[in-house]
Amino acid sequence: MSNSGPAASDAFEHGSLAGELDDQPLAAAPPEVDLPRIERAVREILAAVGEDPDREGLRETPARVARMYRELFSGLRTDPRVHLQKFFTEKYDEMVLVKDIAFNSMCEHHMLPFIGKAHIGYIPNGRVVGLSKLARVVEEVSHRPQVQERMTEQIANLLLEELRVKGVAVVIEASHSCMAIRGVRKPESICVTSAMKGTFRSNLSSRSEVMNLIYGHSK
Numbered sequence: 001m002s003n004s005g006p007a008a009s010d011a012f013e014h015g016s017l018a019g020e021l022d023d024q025p026l027a028a029a030p031p032e033v034d035l036p037r038i039e040r041a042v043r044e045i046l047a048a049v050g051e052d053p054d055r056e057g058l059r060e061t062p063a064r065v066a067r068m069y070r071e072l073f074s075g076l077r078t079d080p081r082v083h084l085q086k087f088f089t090e091k092y093d094e095m096v097l098v099k100d101i102a103f104n105s106m107c108e109h110h111m112l113p114f115i116g117k118a119h120i121g122y123i124p125n126g127r128v129v130g131l132s133k134l135a136r137v138v139e140e141v142s143h144r145p146q147v148q149e150r151m152t153e154q155i156a157n158l159l160l161e162e163l164r165v166k167g168v169a170v171v172i173e174a175s176h177s178c179m180a181i182r183g184v185r186k187p188e189s190i191c192v193t194s195a196m197k198g199t200f201r202s203n204l205s206s207r208s209e210v211m212n213l214i215y216g217h218s219k
């Protein structure tokens, strides 16, 4: 096993990839989203809470919300696997770490956004992907009704299955609107989830190495 101790200095560290994502707008969503159905539902909600859906300020709201949901749930009609199938063969077998991949997702329990950063570290096993592909995977997995725990596992499993990595570590930090604006109202709290597979699960020093790199205490 390759990576403990000073090998950490070989790891690739990258800042936010958000800019890269901005350069590549989401492909136009396929037409399967039933926009008129969402519009009818939003009108219903407005009426149900006691609003007048026909007043001027609300007239365009159902259509606007429908288009917004189409964008926020665009990941339901994409397969993040395809990004990991464009790997290249490389002998490199030290850790690759991409930090601070910004994302936004929708909590499936409340249909409210949770927003944060994903960190993905992996130890290749002959297959390496372009760094922007990892950001693509995060983007597509997050653009679905989600829970943070499942999203973390899904990203780790995708790398395990498609790249056959020796180890993968996914850490996600996010703040949840559903905790900030309703219920217990704890706007400052951050939820951290992690999925450790392969070497990162079995080897304590690999695990602490990746955590140190993510949180910036590298040796």
Ligand SMILES: [Zn+2]
Pocket (backbone or CB within 6 Å): 107, 108, 109, 110, 111, 112, 176, 178, 179
């Ligand atoms: Zn929630």
